[in-house]
Amino acid sequence: MTDVRVAGVGLTRFGDHPERTGRDLFGEAALRAFEDAAVDRADVEELNYGNFMGALAEHQGHQAPLMAEAAGVRCPATRYESACASAGVAVREAVRTVAAGDADVVLAGGMERMTNLPTDEVTEGLAIAADDLFEVRAGVTFPGAYALLANAYFDAYGGSREDLAHVASKNHANAVPNEYAQYRKEVSVDEAMDAPPVAEPLHLYDACPITDGASALVLVSEEYAADHDLDASVAVTGTGQGTDRMALGDREHLARTPAADDAAEAAYADAGIDADAVDVAEVHDCFTIAEVLALESLGLFEAGEGIAAAREGVTTADGDLPVNLSGGLKAKGHPVGATGGSQIAELTRLLRGDHPNSEHVPDAEVGVAHNAGGTVASAVVHVLEVAE
Amino acid sequence: MSDADASEDAAPPDREYGEWLDALADGDGFALVCPAGHGSLPPRRVCPECGSADLSRGALDETGTVETYSVVHVPSPGFADDAPYATAVVDFGPTRLTGVYREGGDAAPDPAVGDRVTVDAGERVTDGERLVVFRPADGETGSGIER
Numbered sequence: 405m406t407d408v409r410v411a412g413v414g415l416t417r418f419g420d421h422p423e424r425t426g427r428d429l430f431g432e433a434a435l436r437a438f439e440d441a442a443v444d445r446a447d448v449e450e451l452n453y454g455n456f457m458g459a460l461a462e463h464q465g466h467q468a469p470l471m472a473e474a475a476g477v478r479c480p481a482t483r484y485e486s487a488c489a490s491a492g493v494a495v496r497e498a499v500r501t502v503a504a505g506d507a508d509v510v511l512a513g514g515m516e517r518m519t520n521l522p523t524d525e526v527t528e529g530l531a532i533a534a535d536d537l538f539e540v541r542a543g544v545t546f547p548g549a550y551a552l553l554a555n556a557y558f559d560a561y562g563g564s565r566e567d568l569a570h571v572a573s574k575n576h577a578n579a580v581p582n583e584y585a586q587y588r589k590e591v592s593v594d595e596a597m598d599a600p601p602v603a604e605p606l607h608l609y610d611a612c613p614i615t616d617g618a619s620a621l622v623l624v625s626e627e628y629a630a631d632h633d634l635d636a637s638v639a640v641t642g643t644g645q646g647t648d649r650m651a652l653g654d655r656e657h658l659a660r661t662p663a664a665d666d667a668a669e670a671a672y673a674d675a676g677i678d679a680d681a682v683d684v685a686e687v688h689d690c691f692t693i694a695e696v697l698a699l700e701s702l703g704l705f706e707a708g709e710g711i712a713a714a715r716e717g718v719t720t721a722d723g724d725l726p727v728n729l730s731g732g733l734k735a736k737g738h739p740v741g742a743t744g745g746s747q748i749a750e751l752t753r754l755l756r757g758d759h760p761n762s763e764h765v766p767d768a769e770v771g772v773a774h775n776a777g778g779t780v781a782s783a784v785v786h787v788l789e790v791a792e
Numbered sequence: 793m794s795d796a797d798a799s800e801d802a803a804p805p806d807r808e809y810g811e812w813l814d815a816l817a818d819g820d821g822f823a824l825v826c827p828a829g830h831g832s833l834p835p836r837r838v839c840p841e842c843g844s845a846d847l848s849r850g851a852l853d854e855t856g857t858v859e860t861y862s863v864v865h866v867p868s869p870g871f872a873d874d875a876p877y878a879t880a881v882v883d884f885g886p887t888r889l890t891g892v893y894r895e896g897g898d899a900a901p902d903p904a905v906g907d908r909v910t911v912d913a914g915e916r917v918t919d920g921e922r923l924v925v926f927r928p929a930d931g932e933t934g935s936g937i938e939r
């Protein structure tokens with residue numbers, strides 16, 4: 405086993421790029437990642453690429469070879485699909501490949517193109533991450549599924565729409581200085597409360613936007629980084645993944661996300677840390693309630709206590725444990741198949757000290773990234789640490 | 793193509809789901825139950841919880857309890873004319889079901905956690921597609937938590 409270093413990260417601006425092809429978006433992210441890494445693209449031994457709905461959005465299957473071309477690499481290339489965790493699983497396999505000594509350099513990330521579709525088609529597209537027979541045909545939409553989780557949470561532990569509005573307001577504030585974010589504007593708690601309902605109790609500002617974008621990471625072995633004198637100070641020290649029953653109604657808990665519990669436990673064990681060591685987190689807040697569930701699965705808060713974290717200022721930028729300093733999916737945007745890679749890119753920048761919000765975590769040594777698919781039937785957790 | 797293949801092609805899509813919905817419409821709603829008592833929905837070769845291949849049909853409870861719900865305002869295209877509508881997850885004994893909650897007449901759907909409901913097969917307003925429908929159980933009033 406060898407240590408895995410993040411040699412470089414690349415992102416497109418997240419937002420509306422309805423006229424840009426997926427191959428152009430991923431090509432841009434990969435170009436930036438190679439520039440950041442100062443790694444020769446000829447050394448790339450594998451491409452692990454995440455994408456969810458390219459067959460619907462671009463009528464394009466079999467995207468991995470296309471993205472290898474866009475990145476200018478010629479090596480085994482594979483597309484990974486686990487709904488909103490597509491890039492998370494792609495990165496995880498890259499980490500495992502490098503850690504096992506099977507490759508010294510892997511390019512990993514993902515892309516999603518969404519705004520070229522009408523909103524109702526995006527709604528329909530996202531719903532295919534749920535069980536088609538027993539959920540989608542029963543009227544469950546993507547926001548509707550998280551609304552079911554939210555009401556179950558309120559019933560089990562208490563909490564209110566206003567608690568969730570604090571999560572939205574916090575993440576919008578964090579996105580303001582982030583040059584890659586889709587919505588760089590503040591949203592007050594009152595504005596979030598007054599927004600129209602999407603699926604009660606979730607309203608417009610509880611939901612992430614529809615986003616185009618791509619992410620790319622150059623991951624290398626510690627030995628490769630040393631041999632090439634790379635500036636790769638951040639290591640991926642832990643990776644974990646969990647799976648749950650596909651349909652929400654078949655889960656052990658309706659107000660918790662056991663797949664993410666499993667992913668976190670595995671990632672922490674892999675890194676040899678526990679939750680107390682975490683200084684900063686990027687979590688999968690596709691809806692505000694999802695951030696709450698993530699914090700509890702990561703062991704950063706007890707069950708039932710994550711709901712108050714934003715309102716009480718614990719997870720705000722100047723709190724003890726800043727969460728989603730990038731703006732999160734909520735404000736930075738959620739190009740589904742790119743998100744898992746984007747979270748690790750943002751966490752790397754935060755730990756290196758070159759993120760616009762790094763000033764809020766000047767002494768951070770340990771970061772955790774949580775990426776979820778569907779209603780957390782899939783979950784991936786990574787631990788990043790400052791290695792030098 | 794053989795005649796056998798032709799008759800396969802003529803079968804409705806998602807056959808086991810269609811048969812399960814037929815049973816629900818006939819008042820014979822069921823789950824597949826393993827010896828350990830885990831319930832699941834068809835088609836199944838094995839219990840998804842424990843892997844047992846010894847599955848038999850177990851009747852759903854006559855009434856179920858709403859465990860969570862949402863009133864959906866932004867629908868997918870298939871539910872365009874149904875919105876706003878309520879979805880709910882309901883415990884029916886051997887398994888939970890997810891479906892649309894409807895009250896009589898033009899009443900806006902207003903379920904609560906803990907409500908007692910019955911289950912039937914109904915139709916989408918938008919296009920007549922069949923779906924799982926919950927209705928308030930006779931003589932029951934909402935006992936759930938109001939908020």
Ligand SMILES: [Zn+2]
Nearest residue numbers: 826830839842
């Ligand atoms: Zn069983």
